[in-house]
Amino acid sequence: MDTIETIKLTFFQECEEQLAELESGLLAMNEGAADSETVNAVFRAVHSIKGGAGAFKLDDLVRFAHIFETTLDQIRIGQLPPSPEVMKVVLRTADVLADLVAAAREGDRLDEAKWLPALEECRALSDASHDAIELADFQPVRVSFDDIDAPVAPARPPRVFTIYFKPKRELYANANESVLLLRELARLGEMTVACDASALPLLGELDADGAYFAWTVELVTTRDEAEIREVFEFVEGDCDLTIEGAAIPAPAPSDVAALIRRVQAEMGAESRAPAFVQRPAPVHANAPLKLVADAAPSEGRSAAPPAKADIAKNEIAPPAATIRVEFDRVDRLINLVGELVINQAMLSQRIIEAGFANGSAVTVGLDELEQLTREIQESVMAIRAQPVKSLFQRMSRIVREVADATGKSARLKTEGESTEIDKTVVERLADPLTHLIRNAIDHGLEAPHSRAAAGKLSEGIVRLSAAHRSGRVIIEVADDGAGIDRARVRDVAIGKGLIPADAQLTDAEIDNLIFLPGFSTVSELSNISGRGVGMDVVKRSIQALGGRISIASRPGKGSTFTMSLPLTLAVLDGMVVSTSGQTLVVPLTAIVETLRPKSGDVHALGSGADVLAIRGSFVPLIDVGRALGFRTVPADPLTSVVILIETEGRARNALLVDTIQDQRQVVIKSLEANYCHVPDIAAATILGDGRVALILDVDALVARSRGDVAPADLPFAEAG
Amino acid sequence: MKQTQGTMQTLRLPEILDITRAGPLAESFRALRGAELAVDAAQVQRIGAQCAQVIMSAVSTWQADDFALCVTEPSPEFRETFSLLGIGLAEIATEEAAQ
Numbered sequence: 001m002d003t004i005e006t007i008k009l010t011f012f013q014e015c016e017e018q019l020a021e022l023e024s025g026l027l028a029m030n031e032g033a034a035d036s037e038t039v040n041a042v043f044r045a046v047h048s049i050k051g052g053a054g055a056f057k058l059d060d061l062v063r064f065a066h067i068f069e070t071t072l073d074q075i076r077i078g079q080l081p082p083s084p085e086v087m088k089v090v091l092r093t094a095d096v097l098a099d100l101v102a103a104a105r106e107g108d109r110l111d112e113a114k115w116l117p118a119l120e121e122c123r124a125l126s127d128a129s130h131d132a133i134e135l136a137d138f139q140p141v142r143v144s145f146d147d148i149d150a151p152v153a154p155a156r157p158p159r160v161f162t163i164y165f166k167p168k169r170e171l172y173a174n175a176n177e178s179v180l181l182l183r184e185l186a187r188l189g190e191m192t193v194a195c196d197a198s199a200l201p202l203l204g205e206l207d208a209d210g211a212y213f214a215w216t217v218e219l220v221t222t223r224d225e226a227e228i229r230e231v232f233e234f235v236e237g238d239c240d241l242t243i244e245g246a247a248i249p250a251p252a253p254s255d256v257a258a259l260i261r262r263v264q265a266e267m268g269a270e271s272r273a274p275a276f277v278q279r280p281a282p283v284h285a286n287a288p289l290k291l292v293a294d295a296a297p298s299e300g301r302s303a304a305p306p307a308k309a310d311i312a313k314n315e316i317a318p319p320a321a322t323i324r325v326e327f328d329r330v331d332r333l334i335n336l337v338g339e340l341v342i343n344q345a346m347l348s349q350r351i352i353e354a355g356f357a358n359g360s361a362v363t364v365g366l367d368e369l370e371q372l373t374r375e376i377q378e379s380v381m382a383i384r385a386q387p388v389k390s391l392f393q394r395m396s397r398i399v400r401e402v403a404d405a406t407g408k409s410a411r412l413k414t415e416g417e418s419t420e421i422d423k424t425v426v427e428r429l430a431d432p433l434t435h436l437i438r439n440a441i442d443h444g445l446e447a448p449h450s451r452a453a454a455g456k457l458s459e460g461i462v463r464l465s466a467a468h469r470s471g472r473v474i475i476e477v478a479d480d481g482a483g484i485d486r487a488r489v490r491d492v493a494i495g496k497g498l499i500p501a502d503a504q505l506t507d508a509e510i511d512n513l514i515f516l517p518g519f520s521t522v523s524e525l526s527n528i529s530g531r532g533v534g535m536d537v538v539k540r541s542i543q544a545l546g547g548r549i550s551i552a553s554r555p556g557k558g559s560t561f562t563m564s565l566p567l568t569l570a571v572l573d574g575m576v577v578s579t580s581g582q583t584l585v586v587p588l589t590a591i592v593e594t595l596r597p598k599s600g601d602v603h604a605l606g607s608g609a610d611v612l613a614i615r616g617s618f619v620p621l622i623d624v625g626r627a628l629g630f631r632t633v634p635a636d637p638l639t640s641v642v643i644l645i646e647t648e649g650r651a652r653n654a655l656l657v658d659t660i661q662d663q664r665q666v667v668i669k670s671l672e673a674n675y676c677h678v679p680d681i682a683a684a685t686i687l688g689d690g691r692v693a694l695i696l697d698v699d700a701l702v703a704r705s706r707g708d709v710a711p712a713d714l715p716f717a718e719a720g
Numbered sequence: 721m722k723q724t725q726g727t728m729q730t731l732r733l734p735e736i737l738d739i740t741r742a743g744p745l746a747e748s749f750r751a752l753r754g755a756e757l758a759v760d761a762a763q764v765q766r767i768g769a770q771c772a773q774v775i776m777s778a779v780s781t782w783q784a785d786d787f788a789l790c791v792t793e794p795s796p797e798f799r800e801t802f803s804l805l806g807i808g809l810a811e812i813a814t815e816e817a818a819q
Contacts, residue, residue, distance in 0.1 A: 172769070179769050179801055201777065202784055203750055203778055204781070215805070
């Protein structure tokens with residue numbers, strides 16, 4: 001990859017961060033938190049994207065970001081109040097900005113039809129704000145952002161820069177404005193500006209869209225040339241620009257005026273009040289006008305009170321130092337740590353086989369190695385872990401879009417955004433989560449009039465939450481809509497031949513029918529929910545992540561989809577067990593206790609079904625070897641071991657296995673990636689002796705054994 | 721000597737004079753050529769460089785035509801922008817509204 005491409009890649013990575021920052025800030029503003037720090041952060045995000053885009057000549061992006069920035073600037077200086085209506089447009093504009101960034105990243109240009117309307121909508125917002133200003137009440141407050149990002153550096157001596165700036169016609173055609181550029185320059189220090197109007201023709205020859213003015217600006221500032229160039233970074237191709245800098249000669253002690261000028265220049269960058277020094281404009285031989293700079297003081301803006309942002313910046317904690325690392329490198333590290341874990345397990349095995357006594361130097365050393373390995377593994381996992389916040393933020397856009405498209409009013413409420421989960425899981429959750437959110441609004445929430453009739457607020461709530469529970473991450477998508485129409489779901493399932501017409505199903509079984517392949521078809525789905533995938537695909541996606549999805553629905557109250565996901569896809573703590581000569585791993589997170597059943601604890605319940613009596617209650621007993629087809633003869637419970645487990649639905653079950661071998665950390669090797677999905681099996685692992693062991697999908701095994709989801713006599717037995 | 725044609729015409733500038741308004745503004749001026757003109761800038765809230773160009777071109781045109789043109793009651797925003805652009809108003813602006 002060449003240098004430019006590398007820089008470009010970095011730019012887009014930064015764009016991603018800026019867009020997340022933007023979304024986060026806008027959502028906070030939408031909730032009423034339009035404090036200066038938040039608005040500043042939002043403005044900076046768009047400004048940074050515009051700046052970078054200009055460097056790569058991404059003209060559409062620059063143009064769009066520029067208009068967006070102008071509108072945000074008006075919010076920033078108090079000209080445009082961030083009302084709900086305004087925020088709606090601003091949020092939509094941010095969505096389109098993200099689309100433009102995404103298109104630019106792919107090297108494409110987004111169809112103008114997809115972004116021009118948003119641009120005009122955003123522009124209209126800022127125009128309207130101007131129209132609404134009452135002159136008498138207008139007391140603009142200038143807020144500076146220039147210093148916020150700048151590191152605290154020793155004060156530089158002021159220099160004087162001579163800037164020649166001649167816009168080309170294209171500058172204006174690209175919706176840029178010389179006035180704004182000059183205003184930006186004025187913020188950097190003490191400015192003297194002279195306009196060269198010598199090229200300006202009379203009205204008869206004037207092209208109103210042409211560029212005739214040129215400016216020579218003298219700027220006394222403590223900033224460097226790069227910072228001045230930054231003002232012009234997104235118009236550089238559209239203007240003639242020269243910048244020459246020179247040190248200000250040290251004034252003689254008696255030269256009080258020069259001293260004051262120098263002090264003012266040094267203070268200028270902090271006070272942020274644009275300071276214009278009037279001086280006669282150069283007289284050009286052919287100039288039709290003899291213009292003398294206006295002696296009238298610049299009102300309003302120059303008398304701005306101290307900028308709020310300057311006060312706020314002292315309160316901003318410095319961000320934690322970070323480095324950017326390619327994901328591939330982290331992945332390689334993860335794989336190596338995985339191999340280390342396996343290797344360490346093998347070493348343990350050899351040492352046990354060699355007969356070293358517990359407490360010997362070798363076994364103590366091995367224990368320490370094991371401890372270190374675990375710490376390394378946890379540290380590496382922490383590198384990959386990231387909060388679900390970015391994922392949740394993406395969903396707020398889906399909510400806005402789908403609500404707009406369906407004419408429904410919906411609000412996304414999020415909880416547990418700081419919950420961390422493996423980056424891979426986060427990425428692979430985006431699609432299923434998007435589908436669930438779309439469904440929640442499109443099918444879950446009622447139309448406003450129906451909600452009103454049901455005594456609900458017209459605005460529906462979609463709640464998205466994340467939490468750690470028992471070593472897994474639980475993500476829930478809940479709506480306060482009408483709940484699943486079970487009669488309709490049942491009819492659809494019968495109509496599609498998914499269940500027999502006379503099937504007796506519980507409410508939970510009917511709810512789960514929506515996860516069946518073939519329940520949804522493209523032709524039946526609306527444009528919103530349907531993208532050619534049904535809930536079965538959502539379920540498969542979650543399962544592929546080692547997760548499970550369940551549904552709970554209450555008529556009139558809404559539905560909740562609960563996803564239980566592993567924290568990481570790389571390792572898990574498991575109990576290694578044997579049954580029928582096969583070695584299996586039971587995830588430790590599911591295990592409550594282990595026991596040896598006594599005579600009389602096991603009771604037969606109908607044909608082939610057993611229950612275990614434990615502390616005054618009965619739990620279903622599943623013979624794992626038989627359930628997986630390793631044997632046909634039932635195991636003798638009295639010579640076996642029972643593992644009491646708790647499934648996601650908090651139900652307890654007992655698994656019957658022959659023996660327990662060990663409890664250890666195992667490295668997960670995906671079966672789907674290397675072979676194919678195997679019912680009741682979550683993944684595989686490599687044991688210390690080099691053999692492959694299967695990792696049980698406890699919930700799936702229990703569900704199938706109980707016939708909860710997929711009774712054997714129904715055609716959706718393989719639904720999972 | 722400036723010619724006078726009886727009653728001075730007045731052109732009231734709109735509040736917003738951004739890049740989209742430069743063309744219409746030039747047309748407005750062209751339609752008013754050949755007579756004294758008072759340009760009422762009291763309502764101007766925002767003005768861009770291209771509209772400033774049109775106004776200054778009009779000033780030159782009126783000078784060339786030997787008619788009077790003055791800018792009346794420029795709003796603070798109008799003044800501030802012209803000052804920022806390095807254009808003096810002393811020769812064209814008057815605080816007295818044209819009658």
